[in-house]
Amino acid sequence: MADDGLRAIFLEQRPMLLRLLSARLGSRDDAEDALQDMWLRLDHLAGEPVAQPVAFLYRVANNLATDRRIASARRGVRDFTWHDAQPTADDLPDVERVLVARDALRVVEAAIADMPERMAIALRLFRIEGRPQRAIAEQLGISVSGVEKLLQRAYRIIHARIADTGEDVAPPYRQNDRRGHRS
Structure with missing residues (x-):
């Protein structure tokens, strides 16, 4: 048809x-x-x-x-x-937690700004950009263990700076220990 x-x-x-x-x-x-x-x-x-x-x-x-x-x-x-x-009202941080997180961020940013340049670069590349330690070592011209030492010193500086503030600016979650177990 x-x-x-x-x-x-x-x-x-x-x-x-x-x-x-x-x-x-x-x-x-x-x-x-x-x-x-x-x-x-x-x-x-x-x-x-x-x-x-x-x-x-x-x-x-x-x-x-x-x-x-x-x-x-x-x-x-x-x-x-x-x-x-979608997050509920209970999932969103309250004003106090937001302010505490901002204070913690300021403390960490100040600590990173005061670090030696190679240490700050290694920390940013590893923690912010998510690069592997081997790639960071190649970029900085050092060994992988050298990168590990830079990162350990950077973490100590940040933790010491947070402790020096005398305020509770630690994140509201628990961190894993070296073996991956919750502390």
């Missing part, structure tokens, strides 16, 4: 297709959108013969309804997952 004939049958069957889609999708607005999609899909079928055009249109409508229900379910799961992953 020619494309114009399929369009004519579509227009003739539109009220029944609308009822079918409304029942399958649960909404007349969604059914109207699906019918619009069907109308646009008929453009892609121009020139292709259809033996049973009425049955073909109902099959297309049924497939569209199924596709829309699947997409809606996926959208619902995605939205629920996104909503569930």
Whole structure:
């Protein structure tokens, strides 16, 4: 059947297709959108013969309804997952913790600024940029154990500076000891 004939049958069957889609999708607005999609899909079928055009249109409508229900379910799961992953008020730090963290950051930044240049570079490359110690050693022209010693001294300076402030500016989490166990 020619494309114009399929369009004519579509227009003739539109009220029944609308009822079918409304029942399958649960909404007349969604059914109207699906019918619009069907109308646009008929453009892609121009020139292709259809033996049973009425049955073909109902099959297309049924497939569209199924596709829309699947997409809606996926959208619902995605939205629920996104909503569930959002932090709650309890997950966000309170003002006091924010101020303590800012103070700790200032102390650490000051300690790094006062470090010898190679030590500060090694610390930034390792802790901030996440570079491996071997790459840092190559860049600085020293051994890996030399990088380890620079980092140990840097950590001691930072911890001493924090201890000198006399305030509790330590992070609110526990650190791992050398073996990876929580202390």
